[in-house]
Amino acid sequence: MENGGLPNGDVASRPVRLHRDVRLPDDVEHIDQDAEYCSVFADGAWQRIRFHDYRRIFSIPGLYEHLFHDLLDCRSPDVVAKLLKEELQRDGVAAHSLRVLDLGAGNGLVGEQLRTVGAGELVGVDILPEARAAALRDRPEVYDAYHVVDMTALAETERAALAAPRFTALACVAALGYGDIPPSAFRAAFNLVAEGGWIAFTIKDRFLSEADTSGFARLVSRCTEAGLLRVRTSQRYRHRLDVRGEPLNYVALVGTKRADIPEDLLG
Numbered sequence: 001m002e003n004g005g006l007p008n009g010d011v012a013s014r015p016v017r018l019h020r021d022v023r024l025p026d027d028v029e030h031i032d033q034d035a036e037y038c039s040v041f042a043d044g045a046w047q048r049i050r051f052h053d054y055r056r057i058f059s060i061p062g063l064y065e066h067l068f069h070d071l072l073d074c075r076s077p078d079v080v081a082k083l084l085k086e087e088l089q090r091d092g093v094a095a096h097s098l099r100v101l102d103l104g105a106g107n108g109l110v111g112e113q114l115r116t117v118g119a120g121e122l123v124g125v126d127i128l129p130e131a132r133a134a135a136l137r138d139r140p141e142v143y144d145a146y147h148v149v150d151m152t153a154l155a156e157t158e159r160a161a162l163a164a165p166r167f168t169a170l171a172c173v174a175a176l177g178y179g180d181i182p183p184s185a186f187r188a189a190f191n192l193v194a195e196g197g198w199i200a201f202t203i204k205d206r207f208l209s210e211a212d213t214s215g216f217a218r219l220v221s222r223c224t225e226a227g228l229l230r231v232r233t234s235q236r237y238r239h240r241l242d243v244r245g246e247p248l249n250y251v252a253l254v255g256t257k258r259a260d261i262p263e264d265l266l267g
């Protein structure tokens, strides 16, 4: 069959970079990160799947790792875990003493890295039941608990369950901005961490620039100016490649929490 065994269809017109059963589009001039997609052979047919359609991606075992890590060389979980480890060592803090909230935990790749660093207690949260199911399916040993919640609208019982561990660290990797986690959800998670706790996150570099429209540039600068977040280290790095092979640059930041973020700081 033509096209390497592909049936006719829109996503099958340009067979490129075939790697197992995932194809990246080859005919895109420019495509925003939010619109990127791939074609996946699943259930007997090629299907177009948006990168940000995590519901579908997590439902196919191995697809998230294959797409973002094997094909697009995603480095974010490694980078943030390494930076956090270095800062803990600098302060002589034992990683096993940490109780970490992993915000936007997905299928557990970040949790896995945090366990490698030595994190003692680890709780994942994600808005998608498919993410929790994938984490339990792929990495059942990683999380002590994993809650499916919308951090922008926590029920009182959910808030109480998340307040109980008295977290001493927050990790949030590759999950801020776009249609994912908004500033209000980040604030809710930040405020679940005890004062003096560790804050480690990654974010697209543009979302910390003057051109930002996500609200994160303002949130982070107001938090640092108001002394709520003390930045210990930050690093611009290549998060992953885009579908054209161009770098997508993010910033990883590790700091310590000094106080809660008040609601009016979100503006």
Ligand SMILES: C[S@@+](CC[C@H](N)C(=O)[O-])C[C@H]1O[C@@H](n2cnc3c(N)ncnc32)[C@H](O)[C@@H]1O
Pocket: 054, 076, 077, 103, 104, 105, 106, 107, 108, 109, 110, 125, 126, 127, 128, 131, 149, 150, 151, 152, 172, 173, 174, 175, 179, 180, 181, 182, 185
């Ligand atoms: C790109 S994935 C990152 C997963 C993981 N942190 C990693 O680096 O592999 C973004 C995750 O954020 C989750 N997410 C999006 N909005 C959310 C929200 N409001 N509350 C909690 N999780 C959310 C998505 O469901 C998805 O699992």
